[in-house]
Amino acid sequence: MKTMVISMMLIFLITMIITSMIMIFSKKSITDMQKSTPFECGFNPMSYNRLPFSIHFFxxxxxxxxxxxxxxxxxxxxxxxxxxxxxxxLLTSIMFTIILLLGLLHEWNYGMLNWTK
Structure with a gap:
């Protein structure tokens, strides 16, 4: 019982030392404007928000x-x-595979798998 308590305290101590070292030595840049702005799918959030978006990509x-x-x-x-x-x-896996193949066939028929039109 005593060795378990000692090992738990040792693990806690090592964890606290590593955490404090990470916080001390980590490189934080407060002045970097690009890191403080939100990133939305490659679009600039401060620009006009009605830019054309490819529905095919979506x-x-x-x-x-x-x-x-x-x-x-x-x-x-x-x-x-x-x-x-x-x-x-066997029945479950065959039915699941058939549903997957039917969905793939449906997407193929509607041309959703063609990247360029």
Whole structure:
């Protein structure tokens, strides 16, 4: 019990030393105007806010986010292969893949995957 308390105090002490060293030696620039202004998707926030924005770029970004989330959903399917019942696992993974392929076909038919038109 005593060694655990000593080790916890030692960890706390090392953490506090490292934190204080970071705060002392970190390079802070208060006068840098570019770092203190907000950054909004590459646009200057002080300029005219009705600049033309490519809707196609926005749609590509949304498609990327959707497929990124789908990859996150695929990972548990792959990891549960050995623990789940085979028929339920197979049916779920095939249905999920069919939904993904139908969405991809829909985007392809509407030309959302073509970067230049």
């Amino acid at each position: 749609m590509i970004a949304v498609i990327f986010l959707i497929f990124d989330i789908e990859i996150i959903l695929i990972m548990p399917i792959v990891l549960t292969y050995k623990t789940a019942m085979l028929m339920n696992w």
